Amino acid sequence: MLEDFISQFWPSTIDGLALGAIYALVALGYTMVYGVLRLINFAHAEIFMVGSFAALGTVQVLGVSNVGGLALIGVVALMAVVAGAVASGGAMLLELVAYRPLRKKGASRLAALISAIGASIFLQQLFATIVIPWVFGTSKEGGRLPLDEHFVSRTNVIDVGPVQVSNDKLIIFIGAILMMIALDQFVNRTRLGRGIRSTAQDPETAVLMGVNIDRVVSATFAVGGAMAGVAAALYFLRFEQAWYFMGFLLGIKAFTAAVLGGIGNIRGALVGGFALGLFEMYGSSLFGSQWRDVVAFSVLILVLMFRPTGILGESLQQARA
Amino acid sequence: MMRVTGAVAMSAVLALGAVACGGDDGGSGGGDGNSVTIGFMGDLTGENSGLVIPPKQGAQLAIEQYNAKNPKVKINFKTYDSQGKPEQATTLVQGAIKNDKIVALIGPAFSGESQSTGPILEEAKVPSVSPSATNITLAQKGWKYWHRVVADDSVQAEGAAQFIVDGAKAKKVFTVHDNQDYGKGLADAIAKAVQAKGAQTQTDAVDDKATDYSSTVNKINQFAPDVVYYGGYYSVAGRLFKQLRESGYKGKLMSGDGSVATGLIDGAGEQNAQGVLLSCGCIIDPTGKSSQTAAQFATAYKQRFGTDVAIYSAEGYDAATALIKAVEAGNTEPEKINEFLKTVSFDGAGKKIQFAENGSLATKDIFIYEVKDRTIPLLGNSAEAKPSS
Numbered sequence: 001m002l003e004d005f006i007s008q009f010w011p012s013t014i015d016g017l018a019l020g021a022i023y024a025l026v027a028l029g030y031t032m033v034y035g036v037l038r039l040i041n042f043a044h045a046e047i048f049m050v051g052s053f054a055a056l057g058t059v060q061v062l063g064v065s066n067v068g069g070l071a072l073i074g075v076v077a078l079m080a081v082v083a084g085a086v087a088s089g090g091a092m093l094l095e096l097v098a099y100r101p102l103r104k105k106g107a108s109r110l111a112a113l114i115s116a117i118g119a120s121i122f123l124q125q126l127f128a129t130i131v132i133p134w135v136f137g138t139s140k141e142g143g144r145l146p147l148d149e150h151f152v153s154r155t156n157v158i159d160v161g162p163v164q165v166s167n168d169k170l171i172i173f174i175g176a177i178l179m180m181i182a183l184d185q186f187v188n189r190t191r192l193g194r195g196i197r198s199t200a201q202d203p204e205t206a207v208l209m210g211v212n213i214d215r216v217v218s219a220t221f222a223v224g225g226a227m228a229g230v231a232a233a234l235y236f237l238r239f240e241q242a243w244y245f246m247g248f249l250l251g252i253k254a255f256t257a258a259v260l261g262g263i264g265n266i267r268g269a270l271v272g273g274f275a276l277g278l279f280e281m282y283g284s285s286l287f288g289s290q291w292r293d294v295v296a297f298s299v300l301i302l303v304l305m306f307r308p309t310g311i312l313g314e315s316l317q318q319a320r321a
Numbered sequence: 322m323m324r325v326t327g328a329v330a331m332s333a334v335l336a337l338g339a340v341a342c343g344g345d346d347g348g349s350g351g352g353d354g355n356s357v358t359i360g361f362m363g364d365l366t367g368e369n370s371g372l373v374i375p376p377k378q379g380a381q382l383a384i385e386q387y388n389a390k391n392p393k394v395k396i397n398f399k400t401y402d403s404q405g406k407p408e409q410a411t412t413l414v415q416g417a418i419k420n421d422k423i424v425a426l427i428g429p430a431f432s433g434e435s436q437s438t439g440p441i442l443e444e445a446k447v448p449s450v451s452p453s454a455t456n457i458t459l460a461q462k463g464w465k466y467w468h469r470v471v472a473d474d475s476v477q478a479e480g481a482a483q484f485i486v487d488g489a490k491a492k493k494v495f496t497v498h499d500n501q502d503y504g505k506g507l508a509d510a511i512a513k514a515v516q517a518k519g520a521q522t523q524t525d526a527v528d529d530k531a532t533d534y535s536s537t538v539n540k541i542n543q544f545a546p547d548v549v550y551y552g553g554y555y556s557v558a559g560r561l562f563k564q565l566r567e568s569g570y571k572g573k574l575m576s577g578d579g580s581v582a583t584g585l586i587d588g589a590g591e592q593n594a595q596g597v598l599l600s601c602g603c604i605i606d607p608t609g610k611s612s613q614t615a616a617q618f619a620t621a622y623k624q625r626f627g628t629d630v631a632i633y634s635a636e637g638y639d640a641a642t643a644l645i646k647a648v649e650a651g652n653t654e655p656e657k658i659n660e661f662l663k664t665v666s667f668d669g670a671g672k673k674i675q676f677a678e679n680g681s682l683a684t685k686d687i688f689i690y691e692v693k694d695r696t697i698p699l700l701g702n703s704a705e706a707k708p709s710s
């Protein structure tokens with residue numbers, strides 16, 4: 001057991017960081033929407049799924065295979081832009097259709113929660129039955145669409161400890177960090193970012209001060225969606241697969257990461273994502289992969305017992321992102 | 322394969338459908354002297370239908386060939402789509418017996434639906450022959466009207482283990498499963514069987530809803546086995562094999578009957594799937610290299626349906642043939658057909674068909690397949706086959 005842990009330590013760490021980077025990016029969407037609206041946007045997982053199909057579509061349109069080196073970075077950047085834009089648009093549309101009407105009528109938060117779950121199931125089935133067969137041709141294996149060819153040529157680029165890190169994992173890690181720095185700057189330095197922070201702090205006062213709440217909420221969804229889209233592009237880079245149900249498990253994990261780090265806290269999502277990714281991998285190497293989720297959720301419960309607001313606590317309000 | 326519910330149900334239905342042969346002859350289908358109805362039940366439209374449509378076509382072909390000979394008693398073929406769901410199969414089988422008056426059922430295709438329809442068929446005294454239900458416990462229920470033309474999972478484990486240790490010369494074997502009845506049962510049985518032959522083993526489980534299997538991949542690479550055997554269905558096998566190959570794993574990859582589908586090649590990617598080995602109690606022989614009957618069947622099948630024979634087509638054909646032989650011998654009552662099945666013995670399109678006391682196949686052949694390009698050709702019987710690389 002312990003020997004397994006020690007001998008698998010380095011590969012587990014690298015895979016944990018690559019997975020954690022994805023969790024963190026998706027967690028940002030949960031955490032920002034929660035910070036502004038006090039709403040758990042369960043349909044966020046499906047925004048990630050939409051992003052994956054956008055990434056798949058990009059690669060199919062480009063028609064590339066076995067890309068490596070600098071060209072791969074270009075392809076990934078393009079995928080990320082397309083997936084980010086599509087997911088961002090999808091998230092704004094989702095807010096417009098599923099949440100805004102409820103908000104305008106002053107519906108309870110529970111109603112919005114049910115609306116979120118409904119939107120989530122709706123989007124899954126929409127993709128399974130209509131979008132995938134129409135846009136991508138006949139669906140294979142119940143809506144799962146693997147690429148027939150590999151578009152990534154995987155090579156090992158650097159050594160960390162005794163293991164080599166492949167180019168795709170390195171791109172995921174660096175790409176995710178860059179996105180998080182960009183988001184941090186956006187929230188802290190721009191006018192719209194200030195609007196988001198002020199709304200999170202005190203929506204009523206923000207309105208009195210002239211903040212356009214609808215615009216702020218829309219922007220929050222757009223930014224969160226873009227993060228999920230980029231995460232989807234990076235995930236697609238690694239696994240080269242997209243299917244209508246793929247957001248489900250990943251969404252739950254990313255939400256967990258958001259809670260672990262402190263929901264409503266942007267830097268918390270980062271910490272929570274990496275922590276969860278590493279815990280899963282270390283837990284699997286210690287106890288076997290069937291215990292992966294058990295370990296991850298046990299850690300979550302332990303953390304919440306001693307720090308009910310998560311590792312960093314809830315603090316979108318307290319401004320420093 | 323135990324494919325939780327589908328495989329068994331399908332066979333039972335097939336048998337039933339033929340007798341009942343629906344629609345046109347309404348209530349009188351079963352016994353007007355000139356025709357009988359045999360049913361076919363299984364997942365014909367659901368997500369695992371890829372494993373059930375081939376045996377349905379095999380059975381259909383057998384019955385069409387028989388009817389074309391203008392026999393004294395014609396056979397009507399009626400299909401029942403259970404979607405592999407036990408509760409749906411239960412309702413359908415009752416209707417098949419009562420309304421369509423089937424004299425026998427081919428199916429149900431999967432093991433789960435077979436579990437639930439077995440008692441009903443038993444009570445109605447209607448015989449069934451499944452082309453694909455492989456769960457071990459089905460043969461242990463003491464059912465007198467239940468049969469199958471495929472080896473069960475324990476036989477498959479023995480055959481696969483023999484191939485892994487003797488054919489592929491493996492000393493270290495890593496088994497992975499999806500934590501479900503079929504996959505875990507098969508993977509554990511294989512681990513036990515290869516251990517008995519002196520191989521070292523390690524095991525791990527994956528979540529069939531997840532995409533990322535990197536922790537399992539790390540464990541496998543650390544153990545550095547000669548063979549990785551995955552017990553479960555093809556979509557997970559595809560993802561796992563892809564990630565394993567891309568992590569630099571160079572040993573052999575193998576899975577069971579639940580993965581004998583081109584979906585495996587789609588999931589893993591054609592390049593990664595090359596040389597993947599598969600064990601199955603089924604025989605899929607599109608070039609007819611195993612026997613004369615197989616060659617004739619493969620040609621006729623391709624002519625009729627425009628596709629090569631696939632998983633369980635031969636089993637569907639053989640299940641139907643067993644029932645046709647019973648009708649040919651002048652048996653038009655379910656009870657008489659069942660008695661005839663106890664003594665039936667012939668060389669089918671796949672293998673020798675002869676039932677043991679408990680309804681399972683008397684012969685215990687397991688076949689090994691090896692992925693080549695986008696096809697899954699037969700490598701040979703597990704006792705003799707050698708991997709090509």
